[in-house]
Amino acid sequence: MNLKRSLIxxxxxxxxxxxxxxxxxxxxxxxIRYAGFTILTDPxxxxxGDHVHLGYGLVSRRKTNPAxxxxxxxxxxxxLLSHLHGDHFDRxxxxxxxxxxxxxxxxxxxxxxxxxxxxxxxxxxxxxxLDIVKGDAALRLTAMPGTHAxxxxxxxxxxxxxxxxxxxxxxxxxxxxxxxxxxxxxxxxLREIPHRYPEIDLALLHLGGTRVLGILVTMDAExxxxxxxxxxxxxxxxxxxxxxTAFKSPLExxxxxxxxxxxxxxxxxxxxxxxxEFQVAGAG
Amino acid sequence: MDxxxxxxxxxxxGVEYPAGKAEIASAAEGNNAPEVLVERIxxxxxxxxxxxxxxxxxxxxxxxxx
Numbered sequence: 526m527n528l529k530r531s532l533i534x535x536x537x538x539x540x541x542x543x544x545x546x547x548x549x550x551x552x553x554x555x556x557i558r559y560a561g562f563t564i565l566t567d568p569x570x571x572x573x574g575d576h577v578h579l580g581y582g583l584v585s586r587r588k589t590n591p592a593x594x595x596x597x598x599x600x601x602x603x604x605l606l607s608h609l610h611g612d613h614f615d616r617x618x619x620x621x622x623x624x625x626x627x628x629x630x631x632x633x634x635x636x637x638x639x640x641x642x643x644x645x646x647x648x649x650x651x652x653x654x655l656d657i658v659k660g661d662a663a664l665r666l667t668a669m670p671g672t673h674a675x676x677x678x679x680x681x682x683x684x685x686x687x688x689x690x691x692x693x694x695x696x697x698x699x700x701x702x703x704x705x706x707x708x709x710x711x712x713x714x715l716r717e718i719p720h721r722y723p724e725i726d727l728a729l730l731h732l733g734g735t736r737v738l739g740i741l742v743t744m745d746a747e748x749x750x751x752x753x754x755x756x757x758x759x760x761x762x763x764x765x766x767x768x769x770t771a772f773k774s775p776l777e778x779x780x781x782x783x784x785x786x787x788x789x790x791x792x793x794x795x796x797x798x799x800x801x802e803f804q805v806a807g808a809g
Numbered sequence: 810m811d812x813x814x815x816x817x818x819x820x821x822x823g824v825e826y827p828a829g830k831a832e833i834a835s836a837a838e839g840n841n842a843p844e845v846l847v848e849r850i851x852x853x854x855x856x857x858x859x860x861x862x863x864x865x866x867x868x869x870x871x872x873x874x875x
Contacts, residue, residue, distance in 0.1 A: 530815050635816060639843040647816050 532627060532647070534602050536660030537561060542692075542700045546802045549795040551591045552612050553708070553731050553765040556598070559701060559805075560662040560692045566605045566705065566729075568618035569768075570595040577611030577769070579737055580681045585612070585771035592798035595621045602659060605666070606630035607707035607731070608673065608685035609637055612769055629655060629666060631684045649686065651714075652721075665691040669718055671709035674742045682742065685709060689722060701805050704728045704756060708765070710741065711748045715755050727803065728758035731765035734774025745774035746782040753788055762793050762801060814865040817846055827859045 538561065545559030553567035570591045571577065576584045595617055606614055606628055614634070619641060622628075627645040628638055635648035649655055649668035657664040669687030673679060687707040691699045704718070704725050719725075730752060734745030743765065744752055753761055766776045776794070783792050793801050820842035824833055834850040850864070853871055858864045 632819070636841065636843045639813075639816070640845050644845075645813055647813060648819065 530647070530649075530654065531656040531658065532603070534657065534659040538660070540660060540662040540694075542662075542694055542805060544802065544804050545701065546800050547727075547729070547762060547795070548592075548800045549762075549764060549797060550593055551589050551797045552768040553607065553729075554591060555729065555764060557690070557703070560664070560694075561659050562602050562657075562662065562664055562692070563599055564603060564605055564690075565598065565601050567607055567613035568595065568604060568622065569612050569615050570617040570621075571612075571615050575615075577615065579610065579612075579735075579771060580683075581738065583737060583771075585769040587612075587769055589768045589797060601626050603627040603629060603657065605688055605690075605705070606634055607671070607687070607705065608683045609634040610683055610708065612765075613708070631668075631686050633684045651686065661695045663693045663695075663697070665689075665693070667691070669704065669707070670712070670714035671707040672712040672714070673708050673710070674737070674740060675710065678737065678740055678742070682737070687718075689718075689725075700807075702726050704758060706730045706744070706752060708735070708743045710744060711751045711755070715752065719755060719757055723757075725756060725758040726760065726805075728753070728756055728761040730761055730763050732763045732774065732776070732779055733765045733767070733769075733772035734778075735765075735769070735771045736773050737771065743772075746778035749779050750782045750786045750788065753783075753791070754786070758791070760791055760793060760803070761788075762795055764795070814869050817842075817868055818861060818865055820846060821861050821864060824861065824864075826861070827857055829857055830855070833858065833864055 540561035548556040552569040554569045557564040575587045624642045632648040635646040638646035651670045654667040667689040671685040671687045673682040673685045685707045688705040690703040692701045732749045735743040820837045820840040824836045
């Protein structure tokens with residue numbers, strides 16, 4: 526059976542297609558607000574000093590605090606989760622997120638979430654889409670390929686997905702296309718993304734150069750720049766860059782690599798608690 | 810109701826209908842379905858289903874187990 530995958534949210538006022546914002550909470554946690562949608566990504570609300578498990582019994586210590594507490598978030602339309610890792614979905618999120626809030630993630634994560642009472646959890650396989658409708662605004666959410674680790678280590682880490690968010694108005698025309706990398710390395714299947722999506726307005730890149738057992742499992746400075754070259758977004762924001770002891774590639778390295786690559790005009794830097802506000806031309 | 814039938818249908822592959830609920834639950838288990846879904850199928854009010862659509866409809870209509 527092939528049910529059309531869709532999610533209908535209650536309408537709430539006139540959607541504003543002209544402007545939106547990205548609020549950076551920390552790690553890969555951002556609050557995306559556009560076209561009437563409020564979307565939370567990879568909820569990580571642990572505090573400095575707390576530990577998370579990254580597989581193989583390895584733990585990493587958080588060095589930062591979230592910019593807001595989970596209780597202080599505005600009402601969420603849904604949560605977008607790239608994968609089930611303690612620095613992306615933690616015990617605070619598991620305890621405090623409203624179980625009626627839909628969470629979209631991998632099959633691996635959705636199964637876990639469902640068993641813990643998040644019965645609105647939905648999974649997407651790579652390239653599969655979910656159409657989310659809220660009043661006059663529509664969002665097509667599609668899972669992008671991601672690879673957390675090379676070779677054998679990949680089996681020890683959870684499956685991960687990137688995301689493409691295409692926001693459209695009532696006419697169906699896409700107003701904003703946003704890519705979120707998820708915890709991925711640069712890999713061959715990333716190259717298919719620009720073939721399918723030649724125009725990407727904004728990319729959120731999970732960097733940090735995370736190392737597990739000495740092996741790189743998230744993009745470092747050089748890979749971040751390479752990902753920008755492959756994906757070709759008009760603008761990019763690095764996230765997931767300084768929150769845990771396992772994050773080994775400082776943001777300064779990425780800044781230098783970006784400048785060297787001549788991409789400085791495309792990258793916006795957010796500290797925890799910063800908001801990136803954007804305008805969408807030709808939409809009103 | 811919170812239940813998400815689209816997600817449930819992922820775990821119902823490989824069932825030959827008509828099928829009993831024990832058979833469907835066991836297929837879901839084999840497809841690595843969440844335990845709560847397997848339990849839910851086992852406690853459905855009907856014993857026999859002639860299609861996946863019927864299973865999903867019954868799941869949708871049945872009260873939450875928790």
